[in-house]
Amino acid sequence: MAGDNTGKVALVTGAARGLGELVARRLHAAGFRVALADLDLEAATAVAYSLGEGALALRLDVREKAGFEAAAALLQERWGGADVLVNNAGQSKVAALMDISPEEFDAVVAVNLRSVFLACQVFGQAFAARGHGRIVNIASLAGQTGGTATGAHYAAAKGGVLTLTKVFARELAAQGVTVNAISPGPLDLPIVHESVPADKLAAITQTIPVRTLGDAGFIADAVVLLAGSGAGSATGACWDINGGLFMR
Template sequence: MSPEAADVRQTALVTGAAGGLGRCIAGRLHERGLRVALTDLDAEAAADAARELDPTGESAVGLALDVREKDAFAAVRDRLTERWGAVHVLVNNAGHSKVEALMDITPESFSGVVDTNLNGTFYGCQVFGQYFAERGYGRIVNIASLAGQNGGTATGAHYAAAKGGVATLTKVFARDLAHRGVTVNAISPGPQDLPVVRRIVAPEKLAQTEAMIPVGRLGRPEFIADMAVLLSSAHADTVTGACWDANGGLYMR
């Protein structure tokens, strides 16, 4: 039964939510009335972000989560069900990117990037996909990337390959879970206007990047968050296995 039909408040878990896009998505979900668990490798930063949303802790909590560990997802699931009764939404946002020349990528570097971006998404979908299926309702939103669609231009091959895998996993889980009341979708952002981008990218390089984008500007993280909210809603029950693009026209299909 959907939360809407049962008239209960929804709970969402967002990975990699201590900052950046994940924090923006968590904030948007919270604004829409959901209780939100902000998870991150940096537990203290996640807790700080949660306190900004709700200092009382009644509707927002920050928790440590290493997405590279399947058992860690199960542990957070159990903590949230104990705290709030149930989880209804999972946003697999946690990611790790490196800019490395193709032939310089070591096995260790490749595995490290894939472990977070692809394996982490798989574990999250597997643990919560089963949990949602048993309850007969759930929404999973995976954050993919333009790099996984066009092979990547500003990121390494490991990141592009992992994000391409996220798009494929989305379809696999969507097909398997569709008849159980669970939808699984992906959002594929292009370059986003995030503080970390403006902090680490030189102004001239940033200007070159913006000039390459047909619409002439970086993406708005708030809009990506709005997309996540829409895909997470109870009435999004006929959308599954989709990949929603938001790249300023860099990739059209």
């Protein structure tokens, strides 16, 4: 069981839309006070306003360590500090493997991997000092299979997220801090339907053993479970939710 989350504080990156927004909403419904962090402050503010009391929007550039330090300080002042970190912010750029420039590679890795490293450093130290904390990293099936449909740089970065999850889990376990990853396959989200032609999406769906896109709400519920006090013995794990596309 997730346990009593009343009054606990969670920071979600990339929370203005998509999976991040859904995660923030589910955490808030589960009793957490939620900081919705995003580069798009206006969109994050709109979501926070819709949630009401116990929701806070803040602008955060996940590529910069100073941004995480400022966010941690703000949450300490506002709510007594964070208890949960959800690294959800991500960026993918479809590009042929041999056409990816060094600049584009660095940009995608900065958003998807560097951000996780920096966030885990900043919040991991704060959690360790308090003797408790939960970190949930959103990885991807692409990082497990080497899939390049979303770009080789994205796949490489998400593979790195899985490795960082283990590294930080091992480092922080004795201080009462857990670090886990969730690795989704293709998800049923509005942004997916908007960006992928219907015929192509139907073809993708037919490659999934369960013949359906993943339920983003289930992913969000899994985040809530791993963020709860009852998840103290789960750490260093990758939770595969991909419809059977990758089994181990």
